[in-house]
Amino acid sequence: MPFYTPNAFRMNEQELIDGLIIQTKDAIQYLVNTYQKNVIKTAYYFVSNMEDAEDISQEVFLEAIHSIKRYRKKSSLYTWIYRITVNRSLDHLRKQKRRNFLYQIGTFMQISNEGRNKNQQEPSTTDTGNEENEKRAVIENAIGSLPENQRIAFILSKYDELAYKEIADIMNLSISSVESLIHRAKINLQHKLVIYFSEYAKAKK
Amino acid sequence: MFVRNNLFNHQEKLLSGNDLKEFEDHLLMCEECSLIVSGFQSVASLIDDNKSVEVNGFFQTRTLQRIASELEQVRNTPGAGLQSILQPIMISFLLLAAVVIGLSIGKRFDSKHASITAHVKNVETMKSDLFIKDFMDEDQTAFNNQ
Numbered sequence: 001m002p003f004y005t006p007n008a009f010r011m012n013e014q015e016l017i018d019g020l021i022i023q024t025k026d027a028i029q030y031l032v033n034t035y036q037k038n039v040i041k042t043a044y045y046f047v048s049n050m051e052d053a054e055d056i057s058q059e060v061f062l063e064a065i066h067s068i069k070r071y072r073k074k075s076s077l078y079t080w081i082y083r084i085t086v087n088r089s090l091d092h093l094r095k096q097k098r099r100n101f102l103y104q105i106g107t108f109m110q111i112s113n114e115g116r117n118k119n120q121q122e123p124s125t126t127d128t129g130n131e132e133n134e135k136r137a138v139i140e141n142a143i144g145s146l147p148e149n150q151r152i153a154f155i156l157s158k159y160d161e162l163a164y165k166e167i168a169d170i171m172n173l174s175i176s177s178v179e180s181l182i183h184r185a186k187i188n189l190q191h192k193l194v195i196y197f198s199e200y201a202k203a204k205k
Numbered sequence: 206m207f208v209r210n211n212l213f214n215h216q217e218k219l220l221s222g223n224d225l226k227e228f229e230d231h232l233l234m235c236e237e238c239s240l241i242v243s244g245f246q247s248v249a250s251l252i253d254d255n256k257s258v259e260v261n262g263f264f265q266t267r268t269l270q271r272i273a274s275e276l277e278q279v280r281n282t283p284g285a286g287l288q289s290i291l292q293p294i295m296i297s298f299l300l301l302a303a304v305v306i307g308l309s310i311g312k313r314f315d316s317k318h319a320s321i322t323a324h325v326k327n328v329e330t331m332k333s334d335l336f337i338k339d340f341m342d343e344d345q346t347a348f349n350n351q
Contacts, residue, residue, distance in 0.1 A: 044258055050261070054264055054267075058268050062272060136247065139248055189213075193245060196244075
Protein backbone atom coordinates (compact mmCIF):
# COMPACT_ATOMS: atom_id res chain seq x y z
CA MET A 1 0.00 0.00 0.00
CA PRO A 2 2.22 2.90 -1.17
CA PHE A 3 1.45 6.28 0.38
CA TYR A 4 4.00 8.46 -1.22
CA THR A 5 1.99 9.80 -4.14
CA PRO A 6 2.42 13.54 -4.17
CA ASN A 7 -0.76 15.48 -3.68
CA ALA A 8 -1.25 19.12 -3.07
CA PHE A 9 -4.74 19.38 -1.65
CA ARG A 10 -5.91 20.77 1.64
CA MET A 11 -8.20 19.07 4.14
CA ASN A 12 -10.12 20.67 6.94
CA GLU A 13 -9.92 19.12 10.39
CA GLN A 14 -13.19 17.20 10.10
CA GLU A 15 -12.25 15.75 6.70
CA LEU A 16 -8.91 14.70 8.14
CA ILE A 17 -10.54 13.02 11.15
CA ASP A 18 -13.08 11.23 8.96
CA GLY A 19 -10.30 10.09 6.64
CA LEU A 20 -8.20 8.83 9.54
CA ILE A 21 -11.12 6.87 10.98
CA ILE A 22 -11.41 4.87 7.76
CA GLN A 23 -7.60 5.04 7.31
CA THR A 24 -7.45 6.55 3.83
CA LYS A 25 -4.01 7.04 2.28
CA ASP A 26 -4.66 10.72 1.66
CA ALA A 27 -5.65 11.45 5.25
CA ILE A 28 -2.65 9.59 6.68
CA GLN A 29 -0.29 11.34 4.29
CA TYR A 30 -1.85 14.70 5.10
CA LEU A 31 -1.55 14.04 8.84
CA VAL A 32 2.15 13.19 8.63
CA ASN A 33 2.91 15.98 6.20
CA THR A 34 1.13 18.62 8.26
CA TYR A 35 2.33 17.71 11.73
CA GLN A 36 5.73 16.09 11.23
CA LYS A 37 7.78 19.22 11.83
CA ASN A 38 6.06 20.18 15.08
CA VAL A 39 5.95 16.62 16.37
CA ILE A 40 9.63 15.88 15.66
CA LYS A 41 10.80 19.19 17.09
CA THR A 42 8.77 18.85 20.27
CA ALA A 43 9.99 15.29 20.81
CA TYR A 44 13.54 16.52 20.15
CA TYR A 45 13.20 19.31 22.74
CA PHE A 46 12.35 16.67 25.32
CA VAL A 47 14.85 13.92 24.45
CA SER A 48 17.70 15.97 22.86
CA ASN A 49 18.41 13.25 20.31
CA MET A 50 17.19 13.32 16.72
CA GLU A 51 17.05 9.55 16.18
CA ASP A 52 14.97 9.06 19.31
CA ALA A 53 12.80 12.05 18.37
CA GLU A 54 12.06 10.47 14.97
CA ASP A 55 11.20 7.11 16.55
CA ILE A 56 8.90 8.86 19.02
CA SER A 57 7.27 10.81 16.19
CA GLN A 58 6.50 7.62 14.25
CA GLU A 59 4.90 6.20 17.39
CA VAL A 60 2.89 9.42 17.76
CA PHE A 61 1.45 9.13 14.26
CA LEU A 62 0.66 5.44 14.72
CA GLU A 63 -1.07 6.17 18.01
CA ALA A 64 -3.01 9.05 16.45
CA ILE A 65 -4.24 6.77 13.64
CA HIS A 66 -5.13 3.90 15.96
CA SER A 67 -6.88 6.02 18.57
CA ILE A 68 -8.56 8.64 16.37
CA LYS A 69 -11.95 7.03 17.19
CA ARG A 70 -11.38 7.99 20.82
CA TYR A 71 -10.65 11.63 19.95
CA ARG A 72 -13.47 13.56 21.65
CA LYS A 73 -12.99 16.96 19.97
CA LYS A 74 -12.79 18.72 23.35
CA SER A 75 -9.58 20.27 22.04
CA SER A 76 -8.27 20.83 18.51
CA LEU A 77 -6.60 17.96 16.67
CA TYR A 78 -3.38 19.97 16.85
CA THR A 79 -3.58 20.10 20.67
CA TRP A 80 -4.48 16.41 20.85
CA ILE A 81 -1.44 15.44 18.74
CA TYR A 82 0.79 17.69 20.86
CA ARG A 83 -0.50 15.92 23.96
CA ILE A 84 0.33 12.49 22.48
CA THR A 85 3.80 13.78 21.57
CA VAL A 86 4.49 15.06 25.08
CA ASN A 87 3.24 11.83 26.67
CA ARG A 88 5.26 9.65 24.29
CA SER A 89 8.39 11.74 24.89
CA LEU A 90 8.00 11.48 28.66
CA ASP A 91 7.42 7.70 28.38
CA HIS A 92 10.62 7.47 26.36
CA LEU A 93 12.56 9.42 29.00
CA ARG A 94 11.18 7.22 31.79
CA LYS A 95 12.18 4.06 29.92
CA GLN A 96 15.61 5.54 29.26
CA LYS A 97 16.01 6.40 32.94
CA ARG A 98 15.07 2.84 33.91
CA ARG A 99 17.49 1.41 31.33
CA ASN A 100 20.28 3.68 32.59
CA PHE A 101 19.54 2.69 36.17
CA LEU A 102 19.71 -1.02 35.28
CA TYR A 103 22.85 -0.40 33.25
CA GLN A 104 24.45 1.37 36.23
CA ILE A 105 23.52 -1.52 38.53
CA GLY A 106 24.98 -3.94 35.98
CA THR A 107 28.16 -1.91 35.70
CA PHE A 108 28.42 -1.54 39.46
CA MET A 109 28.05 -5.31 39.95
CA GLN A 110 30.57 -6.01 37.22
CA ILE A 111 33.04 -3.61 38.84
CA SER A 112 32.38 -5.10 42.28
CA ASN A 113 32.99 -8.59 40.91
CA GLU A 114 36.04 -7.79 38.93
CA GLY A 115 37.33 -4.96 41.12
CA ARG A 116 39.04 -3.38 38.18
CA ASN A 117 38.62 -1.74 34.75
CA LYS A 118 36.72 1.18 36.35
CA ASN A 119 38.59 3.80 34.42
CA GLN A 120 38.18 1.96 31.14
CA GLN A 121 34.41 1.41 31.49
CA GLU A 122 33.26 4.84 32.60
CA PRO A 123 33.35 7.58 30.01
CA SER A 124 35.65 10.35 31.05
CA THR A 125 33.84 13.57 31.87
CA THR A 126 36.91 15.75 32.09
CA ASP A 127 37.96 15.55 28.47
CA THR A 128 34.57 15.56 26.77
CA GLY A 129 35.21 18.57 24.62
CA ASN A 130 35.14 22.27 24.84
CA GLU A 131 33.53 24.53 27.41
CA GLU A 132 30.55 25.21 25.21
CA ASN A 133 29.61 21.52 25.10
CA GLU A 134 30.00 21.31 28.84
CA LYS A 135 27.74 24.33 29.32
CA ARG A 136 25.14 22.80 27.02
CA ALA A 137 25.23 19.55 28.93
CA VAL A 138 24.78 21.43 32.22
CA ILE A 139 21.84 23.42 30.85
CA GLU A 140 20.20 20.32 29.37
CA ASN A 141 20.65 18.48 32.66
CA ALA A 142 19.21 21.41 34.57
CA ILE A 143 16.13 21.46 32.31
CA GLY A 144 15.90 17.66 32.51
CA SER A 145 16.00 17.73 36.30
CA LEU A 146 13.02 20.07 36.62
CA PRO A 147 9.82 18.50 38.00
CA GLU A 148 7.84 16.96 35.13
CA ASN A 149 5.04 19.54 34.88
CA GLN A 150 7.48 22.46 35.10
CA ARG A 151 9.62 20.89 32.39
CA ILE A 152 6.66 20.35 30.05
CA ALA A 153 5.40 23.91 30.54
CA PHE A 154 8.90 25.40 30.14
CA ILE A 155 9.68 23.44 26.95
CA LEU A 156 6.31 24.17 25.34
CA SER A 157 6.67 27.84 26.21
CA LYS A 158 10.34 28.55 25.48
CA TYR A 159 11.08 26.05 22.68
CA ASP A 160 7.72 25.54 20.98
CA GLU A 161 6.74 29.14 21.71
CA LEU A 162 3.16 28.13 22.43
CA ALA A 163 0.78 30.56 24.09
CA TYR A 164 -0.19 29.91 27.72
CA LYS A 165 -3.71 29.02 26.56
CA GLU A 166 -2.38 26.33 24.20
CA ILE A 167 -0.09 24.93 26.90
CA ALA A 168 -3.04 24.90 29.31
CA ASP A 169 -5.09 22.91 26.78
CA ILE A 170 -2.30 20.42 26.18
CA MET A 171 -1.62 19.93 29.88
CA ASN A 172 -5.28 20.04 30.92
CA LEU A 173 -4.57 22.85 33.37
CA SER A 174 -5.77 26.40 33.90
CA ILE A 175 -3.82 29.28 32.39
CA SER A 176 -2.85 30.54 35.84
CA SER A 177 -1.42 27.11 36.74
CA VAL A 178 0.66 27.19 33.56
CA GLU A 179 1.94 30.68 34.41
CA SER A 180 2.87 29.50 37.86
CA LEU A 181 4.62 26.37 36.50
CA ILE A 182 6.69 28.42 34.06
CA HIS A 183 7.57 30.95 36.74
CA ARG A 184 8.72 28.19 39.12
CA ALA A 185 10.62 26.47 36.32
CA LYS A 186 12.55 29.67 35.64
CA ILE A 187 13.35 30.19 39.32
CA ASN A 188 14.54 26.59 39.65
CA LEU A 189 16.63 26.81 36.50
CA GLN A 190 18.10 30.13 37.57
CA HIS A 191 19.03 28.64 40.93
CA LYS A 192 20.65 25.54 39.41
CA LEU A 193 22.53 27.46 36.73
CA VAL A 194 23.75 30.27 39.00
CA ILE A 195 25.53 27.63 41.10
CA TYR A 196 27.25 26.25 38.01
CA PHE A 197 28.07 29.62 36.39
CA SER A 198 29.28 31.00 39.72
CA GLU A 199 31.81 28.12 39.99
CA TYR A 200 32.69 28.72 36.37
CA ALA A 201 33.23 32.44 37.07
CA LYS A 202 35.43 31.69 40.09
CA ALA A 203 37.51 29.28 38.00
CA LYS A 204 37.91 31.93 35.31
CA LYS A 205 39.17 34.56 37.75
CA MET B 206 21.29 38.77 44.67
CA PHE B 207 19.19 41.09 42.51
CA VAL B 208 21.16 40.12 39.41
CA ARG B 209 21.09 36.41 40.19
CA ASN B 210 17.33 36.47 40.77
CA ASN B 211 16.58 38.31 37.55
CA LEU B 212 18.61 36.46 34.95
CA PHE B 213 15.57 35.31 32.96
CA ASN B 214 13.85 38.69 33.33
CA HIS B 215 16.94 40.42 31.96
CA GLN B 216 17.31 37.93 29.14
CA GLU B 217 13.66 38.29 28.16
CA LYS B 218 13.98 42.08 28.37
CA LEU B 219 11.38 42.30 31.11
CA LEU B 220 13.44 44.66 33.26
CA SER B 221 12.94 48.35 32.82
CA GLY B 222 13.60 51.68 34.56
CA ASN B 223 15.33 51.47 37.91
CA ASP B 224 15.45 47.66 37.86
CA LEU B 225 17.35 47.62 34.59
CA LYS B 226 19.71 50.36 35.84
CA GLU B 227 20.37 48.49 39.08
CA PHE B 228 21.06 45.30 37.11
CA GLU B 229 23.48 46.94 34.69
CA ASP B 230 25.22 49.07 37.34
CA HIS B 231 25.92 45.96 39.36
CA LEU B 232 27.43 44.21 36.35
CA LEU B 233 29.91 47.08 35.94
CA MET B 234 31.12 46.58 39.50
CA CYS B 235 30.94 42.80 39.86
CA GLU B 236 33.04 40.60 37.61
CA GLU B 237 31.56 37.38 38.96
CA CYS B 238 27.98 38.45 38.19
CA SER B 239 28.90 39.63 34.71
CA LEU B 240 30.48 36.22 34.04
CA ILE B 241 27.31 34.58 35.32
CA VAL B 242 25.18 36.74 33.02
CA SER B 243 27.36 35.97 30.01
CA GLY B 244 27.27 32.27 30.89
CA PHE B 245 23.52 32.49 31.13
CA GLN B 246 23.42 33.64 27.50
CA SER B 247 24.19 29.99 26.66
CA VAL B 248 20.64 29.14 27.72
CA ALA B 249 19.26 31.43 25.03
CA SER B 250 21.71 30.16 22.41
CA LEU B 251 20.94 26.53 23.29
CA ILE B 252 17.23 27.20 22.88
CA ASP B 253 17.82 28.98 19.56
CA ASP B 254 20.04 26.16 18.30
CA ASN B 255 17.44 23.56 19.21
CA LYS B 256 14.76 25.55 17.44
CA SER B 257 16.76 25.61 14.23
CA VAL B 258 17.16 21.84 14.13
CA GLU B 259 16.31 20.44 10.69
CA VAL B 260 13.85 17.64 10.06
CA ASN B 261 15.20 14.72 8.04
CA GLY B 262 13.86 14.87 4.47
CA PHE B 263 13.23 11.12 4.40
CA PHE B 264 11.25 11.08 7.61
CA GLN B 265 7.89 11.34 5.88
CA THR B 266 8.65 8.50 3.45
CA ARG B 267 9.94 6.23 6.21
CA THR B 268 7.00 7.02 8.46
CA LEU B 269 4.43 6.42 5.74
CA GLN B 270 6.10 3.11 4.88
CA ARG B 271 6.04 2.05 8.52
CA ILE B 272 2.41 3.06 8.95
CA ALA B 273 1.48 1.20 5.74
CA SER B 274 3.24 -1.96 6.85
CA GLU B 275 1.72 -1.85 10.35
CA LEU B 276 -1.78 -1.28 9.01
CA GLU B 277 -1.24 -4.07 6.48
CA GLN B 278 -0.09 -6.36 9.28
CA VAL B 279 -3.18 -5.57 11.34
CA ARG B 280 -5.42 -6.25 8.33
CA ASN B 281 -3.66 -9.53 7.55
CA THR B 282 -3.77 -10.81 11.08
CA PRO B 283 -6.83 -13.08 11.15
CA GLY B 284 -9.27 -12.04 13.82
CA ALA B 285 -7.28 -8.94 14.80
CA GLY B 286 -10.47 -6.93 15.22
CA LEU B 287 -12.20 -9.84 16.89
CA GLN B 288 -9.25 -10.25 19.24
CA SER B 289 -9.74 -6.76 20.64
CA ILE B 290 -13.34 -7.66 21.49
CA LEU B 291 -12.68 -11.19 22.69
CA GLN B 292 -9.68 -10.38 24.85
CA PRO B 293 -11.55 -8.36 27.51
CA ILE B 294 -14.40 -10.90 27.46
CA MET B 295 -11.94 -13.76 28.03
CA ILE B 296 -10.19 -11.87 30.84
CA SER B 297 -13.55 -11.13 32.53
CA PHE B 298 -14.57 -14.77 32.14
CA LEU B 299 -11.30 -16.00 33.66
CA LEU B 300 -11.68 -13.59 36.58
CA LEU B 301 -15.25 -14.76 37.15
CA ALA B 302 -14.15 -18.41 36.96
CA ALA B 303 -11.38 -17.71 39.50
CA VAL B 304 -13.91 -16.12 41.89
CA VAL B 305 -16.35 -19.05 41.50
CA ILE B 306 -13.59 -21.63 42.05
CA GLY B 307 -12.38 -19.70 45.09
CA LEU B 308 -15.89 -19.56 46.53
CA SER B 309 -16.52 -23.30 45.97
CA ILE B 310 -13.20 -24.24 47.57
CA GLY B 311 -14.03 -21.94 50.46
CA LYS B 312 -17.49 -23.50 50.81
CA ARG B 313 -16.10 -27.01 50.74
CA PHE B 314 -13.53 -26.08 53.35
CA ASP B 315 -16.26 -24.47 55.42
CA SER B 316 -18.52 -27.57 55.32
CA LYS B 317 -15.56 -29.85 56.10
CA HIS B 318 -14.65 -27.55 58.96
CA ALA B 319 -18.28 -27.61 60.19
CA SER B 320 -18.40 -31.43 60.10
CA ILE B 321 -15.12 -31.64 62.02
CA THR B 322 -16.46 -29.16 64.58
CA ALA B 323 -19.66 -31.21 64.92
CA HIS B 324 -17.63 -34.38 65.29
CA VAL B 325 -15.45 -32.81 67.98
CA LYS B 326 -18.57 -31.59 69.73
CA ASN B 327 -20.02 -35.14 69.64
CA VAL B 328 -16.82 -36.56 71.02
CA GLU B 329 -16.82 -33.95 73.77
CA THR B 330 -20.43 -34.78 74.62
CA MET B 331 -19.66 -38.48 74.64
CA LYS B 332 -16.60 -37.88 76.78
CA SER B 333 -18.54 -35.85 79.26
CA ASP B 334 -21.27 -38.55 79.32
CA LEU B 335 -18.66 -41.20 79.91
CA PHE B 336 -17.00 -39.10 82.59
CA ILE B 337 -20.30 -38.70 84.37
CA LYS B 338 -20.93 -42.42 84.03
CA ASP B 339 -17.43 -43.26 85.28
CA PHE B 340 -17.89 -40.89 88.11
CA MET B 341 -21.27 -42.40 88.93
CA ASP B 342 -19.85 -45.94 88.68
CA GLU B 343 -16.91 -44.96 90.80
CA ASP B 344 -19.18 -43.28 93.25
CA GLN B 345 -21.45 -46.32 93.40
CA THR B 346 -18.44 -48.67 93.89
CA ALA B 347 -17.19 -46.48 96.68
CA PHE B 348 -20.68 -46.50 98.18
CA ASN B 349 -20.92 -50.27 97.83
CA ASN B 350 -17.50 -50.73 99.46
CA GLN B 351 -18.45 -48.66 102.43
